[in-house]
Amino acid sequence: MRDLTLPAQWRLALLLPALSLFAAFWLIPIAVLVRISAGGHFLATYADILTDARYVNSLWQTVLLSLLVTAATIVLSVIAGLFLTEHEFPGKRLLVSLLTLPLAFPGVVVGFMVIMLAGRQGLIGSISQALFGHKLVFAYSMSGLFLGYLYFSIPKIVLTVMAAAQSLDKSVAEAARSLGAGSWAVMRDVTLPALAPSLIASGAICFATSIGAFGTAFTLATDINVLPMTIYTEFTLNANLVTAAALSVILGVVTWAILMLARNAAGPATMAAGG
Numbered sequence: 001m002r003d004l005t006l007p008a009q010w011r012l013a014l015l016l017p018a019l020s021l022f023a024a025f026w027l028i029p030i031a032v033l034v035r036i037s038a039g040g041h042f043l044a045t046y047a048d049i050l051t052d053a054r055y056v057n058s059l060w061q062t063v064l065l066s067l068l069v070t071a072a073t074i075v076l077s078v079i080a081g082l083f084l085t086e087h088e089f090p091g092k093r094l095l096v097s098l099l100t101l102p103l104a105f106p107g108v109v110v111g112f113m114v115i116m117l118a119g120r121q122g123l124i125g126s127i128s129q130a131l132f133g134h135k136l137v138f139a140y141s142m143s144g145l146f147l148g149y150l151y152f153s154i155p156k157i158v159l160t161v162m163a164a165a166q167s168l169d170k171s172v173a174e175a176a177r178s179l180g181a182g183s184w185a186v187m188r189d190v191t192l193p194a195l196a197p198s199l200i201a202s203g204a205i206c207f208a209t210s211i212g213a214f215g216t217a218f219t220l221a222t223d224i225n226v227l228p229m230t231i232y233t234e235f236t237l238n239a240n241l242v243t244a245a246a247l248s249v250i251l252g253v254v255t256w257a258i259l260m261l262a263r264n265a266a267g268p269a270t271m272a273a274g275g
Contacts, residue, residue: 030252033245033248033249034245034249036241036242036245037242037245037246037248037249038242039242039246045242045243045246046246046250049243049246049247049250050250054230055230055243055247057225058225058226058227058229058230059227059250059251059254061142061225061226062211062226062227062228062251063211063254065142065145065146065149065210065226066149066207066210066211067207068146069146069149069150069153069206069207069210070153070203070206070207070210072146072150073150073153073154073157073203073206074157074199074202074203074206076150076154077154077157077158077160077161078161078192078195078199080099080154080158080161081157081158081159081160081161081162081165082161082165082187082191084096084158084162085161085162085165085166086165096162099154099155099158100155100158100159101155102151102152102154102155103152103155103156105152106215107148107152107213107214107215107216107217107218107219108215108216108218108219110148110151110152110215110216110219111148111215111216111217111218111219111220112219113148113151114139114144114145114147114148114151114216114219114220115139115140115144115219115220117139117147118136118137118138118139118143118144118147119137119139119140120135120137120139122137122139124136124137124138125137139220140220140221140222140223140224141220141222141223141224142223142224142226144220145216145217145220145224145226148216148220149210149213149216152216153206153209153210156202156205156206156209157199157202157203157206160198160199160201160202161195161198161199161202163198164194164195164198164199165191165195168191168194168195169194172190172194173186173190173191176189176190197265200262200265201262201263203262204258204259204261204262204263207255207258208255208258208259211227211251211254211255211258212228212251212255213228214228214229214232217229218232227247227250227251228251230247231244231247231248231251234247
């Protein structure tokens, strides 16, 4: 049988373009970012940031918001995804297409839509004014940002749930039902464990997207203290490149750590599929 293995020099030549792009667009910028963040006193710079209450609160609020968005997204997406997978009805394809529509919107547009819904002149404010005599306005707070992140996170996870659910072995669920298991028992003991690797992987991607999202936060930034906005403020308004770079490195490390935990829990193959 003919050996189709490429010589080492050819493998290196084929890898060279990818390695060049990796170095130019990731390795070198990250190295420069870390160098700037050192500010001549690497440990002192990070120690000052991690002991500053303003920066620490911004980090924790960002992480907490991203975790809440991820949890809510997974719950809603599992319900919607399983329903769409297991039921056929007129207009289903149109509905699935509409569910994926938010993927086409940039963060600024999503933020504007949250303002139209829950801003000072928004729909919710008009309804609450008519019913209770005062306007309910939360677009410019963490609640509004939560709503915006949820809006563009759900379509990704719904599609992942639908794809994973369609590949499940239906005979296992049917066997459980034949043994007397009810719908909730089948969901708890069969369906969700089978979907768990995909949910962990897609949840990690959802978290990473939320923790670093900027466009929606920028549009709604009135009473919002998340790390991307803090980095933007330090870089543009305060011209503090060292702090902005250090906060960017910290944000990247936190995101990388979450992705690595998810990879270990879900497996590298599933993690790649979830991305």
